[in-house]
Amino acid sequence: MLDNISILIAAPTITLDLVINGLLIGALFALTAYGMALVWGVMRIINVAQGEFVILGGYMTYALTTAGLPPLLTIPCAAAITFALGYVLHYAVITRIVDRDLFVSVLATFGISIVIQQLLNTVFGGDVRVVDAGLGTQFFMGGLIAVSEIKIAAFLLVCVLALVLVLFLKRSRLGQAIRATAQNPRAARVLGIDTNRVYAMTFALNAAICGACGSLVAMAYTIHPYIGLPYTIRSFMIVVVAGLGNLPGVVAAGLGLGAAENIAGFVLGTQFQLAFVFSLLVVVLVWRNWRLSRKRQYLK
Template sequence: MDQILFNLGLLVDYPVVNLKIIIDGVMIGALFALAAYGLALVWGVMNVKNLAQGDFVIAGGYVSWALVRTGWLQSIGLSDNIAALIGVPVAFLVMAGIGWIAFRTIIVRVIERDVFTSLLATFGLAIMMAQILNLLFGSDTQSLKLEYDTLYFADGLIDVPIAKLVGVCMAAALALGVILFMKNSRMGQAIRATAQDARAAQVLGIDTDRVYAFTFSLNAAICGAAGAIIVMVWVIQPFYGMTYSIRAFVIVTAAGLGNLPGVIAAGLGIGAAEQYGSHIFGISYQQAIAVLLLLLVLFVRLMQQRRKRQVLQ
């Protein structure tokens, strides 16, 4: 209790720290939002709750890390920084391929089944991916350090590493690209149509099988790119997937399916809430706060639904 009061006191004594916490939270929240958006897509379109979401993120991180470590790009005269940045689109493409394979081998068999089958199948996929990453890259923590400076404000209390800034900008660009794609392209329209009513879409000549496959690859690709950004800003480890999966679930549950601005807002919000929580209650409660928020959201949703049902009666 003393510790909590002390921590709250710090927030009051140094108001600028609030800003720092929010900035940090928004930065990590942007990446949560990306993974969550992919989840919302898959969930909304094919009703598959993908528990391997976080493992796609981590796998994407390893793709980029491996690319930089092999030194192919550096051997044609590119710097480490550029190689890491190129890692983001490369991870996007590679993970799209892996997503497609996962869809054809596993997901396609569980689309029409009940919730538990898809949960079990994707949970199995998650375990398998973590183990494969572990065998390929070892269990040590990995990260890429970009040769960028850090910007300091307010006597050095606020620090914004340029690498983080670059990462957040890339995340924003990716989100924007996906939004435009969903709005304007034929495939995007087909995906949205399938999400609304798969049967009707089929009747109108949409190859829903292709749409499913595409959606799942797109999701894996978005996650992969998010992972490639994470590896240059934070650290990755083969068994870190679950933390990103949990956050993605919390965000999607809070924002609801098909509510893209909601997903982004919830992503940023949960990032900030976690940072606040870890400042006030201690960093060990960071994830507890995410899960607590999930409970709260579920509770509120339940109340709302109850109200609706009463109206219907």
């Protein structure tokens, strides 16, 4: 471990390489986390199936490219398909649990995640799948830093998507309705907002966000039916760190997590990369609790 740290200090380009690659994947984490925060904030539902939506999007891209579509074109298709699925799932399951205890929604979405996993396994098999976007690798600093173009493309796309999303929530009627419902569902209803429809659109929108991210995951990394959970956990972690409705916070936490994870993987070994995410979550929670308890003392 100390050896690894000394490498990082001796060769800053390696550190930079890790940080850049981490930031690029961090953008994906941030976007899925933003989707999770949206659903959480508006509907008071923690979507445990978040990672499965991501992987589902990846499989859609895989299926469509196998059918002959150019990979980049499959991104909107995957988003559209997962949007439709989210919409249907809302009316089939979520609408029944939206006002219930948080525990019920965690259980229900956990159930959905298992169903999606097994369906993917049945239809596509448990094999590892990849989609080749046909892009190359960019080198910086005389080849010391290598970044694959698909990761850069993914990063840019994620930025565009996030921007569109923010504008949508700020400007459009539906976006405003979504924000109103998040603030106070009862008042929103009184003012004539069909909150059930808002819920459906929110849930579907989140699924679409995940689907688009999943496409990019399939092109930049690898997918198999059981790789969803790490994405759910990362989203959860980012939302917990940043807090609900805090977009800059989500972006910062997402990018930070991506970079921190990569460096932790380098220093501690890849097997501790996810363990690091968990530990960080614990640390954040403890720290928050400590701050809250201090605040309480002042109030006494």
